[in-house]
Amino acid sequence: MAQGLGFRGDVVDYYHRYRRGYPTAVIDALVAAFALTRDDIVVDLGCGTGQLATPIAQRVRAVVGVDPEPDMLTRARSAAAERGVTNATWMIGTDADLPALGGLLGAGTVGAVTIGQALHWMRPDELFPALFPLLRTGGGVAVVTNGTPLWLQHTDWSRALRGWLEAWLDKDLGYACGTDPDSQLRYRQALTKTGFDVREQHVEYAADLDLEQLVGSVYSALPVDQLPPPQRRAQFAEQIRHALSPDDRFTEQVRVTMLLGSKA
Structure with missing residues (x-):
């Protein structure tokens, strides 16, 4: 997971406000998969503003959220405090820092490592062996994807959005x-x-978006240097509205995929 991906500044607010959270059924599945209890520590790698870390923290002893972007961690910390979550720690770092974190926590001390829609920034072939010793027996790693990008879905509005964004970018x-x-x-x-025993689980749900939510979601996926300047964002939204016309509300059929690797 590289440093300096550009998810800072204004992008952080869009990310926190418009990125989909995870249904309770996903958190239930993760807790059940690794038999997580109030005695467990969970590491959420690539935590963003805490969409996965914060709800999991309410089920375990402590969560360590790791992300390379300081602005993301600042927002994650404040968001957790707003929800009364006091057992989450937020740490600047990448997947390359897992061995050092393991030295701090100790071998066999972690119940789960979760990676929510962030593994594409990392090197799995190096990461998974590095985190294996951290995990207790019965614990494991969860690779979680919360649906496909808005512009790669099988709907007319998604195809129109992709066409407009590709021309713009x-x-x-x-x-x-x-x-x-x-x-x-x-x-x-x-x-x-x-060496993990791997199984796959899915949770499906529908998400309804209006134009504001759709544009905010697009902004949440852009590096800060690609965001339209503030004075042009209303024009940007109007151009997307025109490209997607006559639709002004959009429904996603979201499939959450969880790859669950357990340590025997």
Whole structure:
């Protein structure tokens, strides 16, 4: 997970406000998969503003949220405090820092490492062996993808959005951020090679978006240097509205995929 991905400044507020959280059924599945209890520590790698870390913290003894962007961690800390969560710690770092974190926590002390829609920034073949010693028996790693990008879905409005964004950015937007079958297979193989017993679970739900939420979600996925300047954002939203016309409300059929690697 590289330093300086550009998810800072104004992007952080868009990320926190418009990125989908995880349904309770996902948190339930993660807790059940690794038999997490109030005695467990969970590490959430690539935690962003805490969409996964904060709800898990309410089920375990402590969560360590790790992210390379200080602004993300600042917002995660304040968001957790707003929800009364006091057992989360927020740490600047990347997947390369897992061995050092393991030295701090000790071998066999972690109940789970969760990675929510962030593994495409990392090196799974190096990461999974590095985190294996941290995990207690019965614990494991969860690779969680919360649906596909808005512009890669099988609806007319999604195809229109992709076409407009590709013209605006002048680049192809076919990359699925680790949600595609080939990436999922690669992650599964890397987990298996490391020695994890791997299974897959899914949670499906529908998400309704208005234009504001759709544009905010787009902003949440852009590096800060690609955001339109504040004085042009109303125009940007109007151009997307025109491109997606006559639709002004949009429904996603979201499939959360959880690759669950357990340590026997």
